[in-house]
Amino acid sequence: MRKVRCNLKAILEERGMEQKELAQITGIREATISELCRDINKMFPRTVIDKIADALQIDDINLLISIQDEKDGSRSE
Numbered sequence: 001m002r003k004v005r006c007n008l009k010a011i012l013e014e015r016g017m018e019q020k021e022l023a024q025i026t027g028i029r030e031a032t033i034s035e036l037c038r039d040i041n042k043m044f045p046r047t048v049i050d051k052i053a054d055a056l057q058i059d060d061i062n063l064l065i066s067i068q069d070e071k072d073g074s075r076s077e
Contacts, residue, residue: 003070006044007063009037011056026051
């Protein structure tokens with residue numbers, strides 16, 4: 001079975017940015033950023049994705065969201 005994964009935590013770590021800082025830049029609630037980083041969201045609202053992509057200058061949605069095989073965690077193409 002495949003599962004949609006949010007890669008926000010890894011992106012923030014790579015860029016040396018804290019969740020709180022991203023929340024301040026985007027105007028997104030800290031709780032929402034935290035849920036995305038912990039990959040526990042059931043939905044990915046477009047407005048949230050748009051704001052995060054803009055703030056982090058992400059041009060490829062595949063950097064932020066991926067589809068992985070739930071059994072082994074490998075990425076599906």
